[in-house]
Amino acid sequence: MGKTVDKYLPDQIEPKWQKIWLDKKIYQPDLEAAKKPFYNLMMFPYPSAEGMHVGNMYAFTGSDIYGRYQRMKGNDILEPI
Numbered sequence: 065m066g067k068t069v070d071k072y073l074p075d076q077i078e079p080k081w082q083k084i085w086l087d088k089k090i091y092q093p094d095l096e097a098a099k100k101p102f103y104n105l106m107m108f109p110y111p112s113a114e115g116m117h118v119g120n121m122y123a124f125t126g127s128d129i130y131g132r133y134q135r136m137k138g139n140d141i142l143e144p145i
Contacts, residue, residue: 093140093141093142094140095140095142098140099140100138100139100140101139101140101142102131102134102139102140102141102142103142104127104130104131104134104141104142104143105127105143105144106123106124106127106128106143106144107123107124107127127143128143131143
């Protein structure tokens, strides 16, 4: 069995994965060379009060899940915002 982690320690976990994501350019699509481009527009930007609010979670969660699903299917995803 794998090691059980009692709590999330971002300073120990995040740097490793951020380096992998940057090295593999996972979140940097090249739309000119994309074999399967997929544009996932979450919503048009608009001014809405200051900072993030709970409405952002409802607006972005479904679109983010769908974009990640499309990436897993091999599409080159552009998710502006």
